[in-house]
Amino acid sequence: MSHTPSRQDFDHYMTPNYSPQQVIPVRGEGSRLWDQEGREYIDFAGGIAVNSLGHCHPVLVDALKAQGEKLWHLANVFTNEPALNLAKALVERTFADKAFLCSSGGEANEAALKLARRWAVDHHGEHKDKIISFYQSFHGRTFFTVSVGGQPKYSQGFGPVPGGILHATYNDLESVRALVGDDTCAIMVEPMQGEGGIVPGTQDFLQGLRDLCDEHQALLIFDEVQTGVGRSGELYAYKNYGITPDILTSAKSLGGGFPIGAMLATDAVAKSLAIGTHGSTYGGNALASAVALAAVEFIDTPEVLEGVKKRHDLFREHLETINRKYGVFKEIRGMGLLMGAQMSDAFEGRAKDILPLAIEEGLMALIAGPNVLRMAPSLVIPEADIAEGMARLDRAIGRLVAAE
Known part of the structure; x- marks a missing residue:
C-alpha cells in the first residue's frame, strides 16, 4: 500500500533542525509550484537563491537526462568530461586559472579557507594563520565555516x-585595518551579505580590502555562493565592482537546483592544493557538472544578465508601491535578483510573520534575519509572475498591517 507523506511525517522521521512550512510542494514549472492539494504558489524564494532558472527548466532537464543515460559518478582516481568542461567554462569566464569542484557552498568555503591557510604556510610559515571575516556574515555549516561566519548563534x-579567526564590521574598513597584520593569511567577505540582511559592500570598502590584502601579503576570498552565477546581474558580483579576488567560491545558482559547488583560484594560490591535501567524494560528479555547465552557458549571456537587471528594477518598483501603501519597510536594497526589504521601526522583527501569510496568499518568500524580507527568484522569472506575486505580497502585508 502506497503512502502519501505528510508534514507530520517530517516531525516523526526527521531531525528537528528545520521547521518547514506546512505545505509540501510536489510539482514545479518555471516560477510556479503546486502542493499536494493542487494549490498554486509563485516562487520568490528560489530555493534560497538556488533555482536560478526556476523549476524544471528545459535546458537543465535536457542536460540531466542526456548525462543520466551516459555516466553518473566516478571516484576521483578518474576524471570525466562534464567536470572538465565545467571547469574550463568557469576558468575562461572569470579571473581564475583553476577550479576545484565539490557538492555545496559550505564545502567550497571550507576548501577556500583550507587553501588560504595552506598557501600561507607554504609561502610565509606557520605564524601566518589569521583569517578575518565579518560580523553577520555566513559562510556555511561546517564547523570551520560556521566559525568564520560572523553569527555566533550558529x-x-x-x-x-x-x-585564528577574527571578525570586523562589514563596510567599515577601519575595523579591518585594526585587525590586519603580517600574521593575516586571508580576508573572507561576501560582496553582498546574504543571510546578514542583503547588505551590498560599498566600492571603497571592497577596494580597501583588496589593498589591505596586497599590503600584508594576504589572500582576498570572495564568498559568492549566494551572489554568483547571474544573481547580481553579472556572472559573478566581483565584476560589478571591478575588484579581483584571489579565491572565489560558488554554489547555489551554479547548479540551478542540482547540488554542486566550486572554488576558483589563481594559479599562484591553487598550487598549494597539492595531491592529497584536500578532496570531495562527489566533487566533479558527472551529473552535477553537466547540469551546472548548462546553467552557466545559459545564464552567462547578455539576454539573461540584462534581464536580471531589468527585473531588479521591477521588483524595486513593486516593493516601493507596497511600501507607500503600508509603510512597513525602512529600506529596499540588494543587487540583481537578490533583494531585501528591511522592516520599518513600527514592524521591527516582523519579517518572519509575513512568510506564513504569504503562503496563504500563494507566494513563497524568504527572510534574511528577523528584520529583512528576502527575495531570490528565478533569474528568468516572467514579468507577469512578478506582478502577480507582488499582488499576493500586497495582500499578505495588508493582513499583517490590519492585525496590528
Missing part, C-alpha cells in the same frame, strides 16, 4: 571553535 553549543 557555532555556539558545539564546543571550542577553531582559533
Whole structure:
C-alpha cells in the first residue's frame, strides 16, 4: 500500500533542525509550484537563491537526462568530461586559472579557507594563520565555516571553535585595518551579505580590502555562493565592482537546483592544493557538472544578465508601491535578483510573520534575519509572475498591517 507523506511525517522521521512550512510542494514549472492539494504558489524564494532558472527548466532537464543515460559518478582516481568542461567554462569566464569542484557552498568555503591557510604556510610559515571575516556574515555549516561566519548563534553549543579567526564590521574598513597584520593569511567577505540582511559592500570598502590584502601579503576570498552565477546581474558580483579576488567560491545558482559547488583560484594560490591535501567524494560528479555547465552557458549571456537587471528594477518598483501603501519597510536594497526589504521601526522583527501569510496568499518568500524580507527568484522569472506575486505580497502585508 502506497503512502502519501505528510508534514507530520517530517516531525516523526526527521531531525528537528528545520521547521518547514506546512505545505509540501510536489510539482514545479518555471516560477510556479503546486502542493499536494493542487494549490498554486509563485516562487520568490528560489530555493534560497538556488533555482536560478526556476523549476524544471528545459535546458537543465535536457542536460540531466542526456548525462543520466551516459555516466553518473566516478571516484576521483578518474576524471570525466562534464567536470572538465565545467571547469574550463568557469576558468575562461572569470579571473581564475583553476577550479576545484565539490557538492555545496559550505564545502567550497571550507576548501577556500583550507587553501588560504595552506598557501600561507607554504609561502610565509606557520605564524601566518589569521583569517578575518565579518560580523553577520555566513559562510556555511561546517564547523570551520560556521566559525568564520560572523553569527555566533550558529557555532555556539558545539564546543571550542577553531582559533585564528577574527571578525570586523562589514563596510567599515577601519575595523579591518585594526585587525590586519603580517600574521593575516586571508580576508573572507561576501560582496553582498546574504543571510546578514542583503547588505551590498560599498566600492571603497571592497577596494580597501583588496589593498589591505596586497599590503600584508594576504589572500582576498570572495564568498559568492549566494551572489554568483547571474544573481547580481553579472556572472559573478566581483565584476560589478571591478575588484579581483584571489579565491572565489560558488554554489547555489551554479547548479540551478542540482547540488554542486566550486572554488576558483589563481594559479599562484591553487598550487598549494597539492595531491592529497584536500578532496570531495562527489566533487566533479558527472551529473552535477553537466547540469551546472548548462546553467552557466545559459545564464552567462547578455539576454539573461540584462534581464536580471531589468527585473531588479521591477521588483524595486513593486516593493516601493507596497511600501507607500503600508509603510512597513525602512529600506529596499540588494543587487540583481537578490533583494531585501528591511522592516520599518513600527514592524521591527516582523519579517518572519509575513512568510506564513504569504503562503496563504500563494507566494513563497524568504527572510534574511528577523528584520529583512528576502527575495531570490528565478533569474528568468516572467514579468507577469512578478506582478502577480507582488499582488499576493500586497495582500499578505495588508493582513499583517490590519492585525496590528
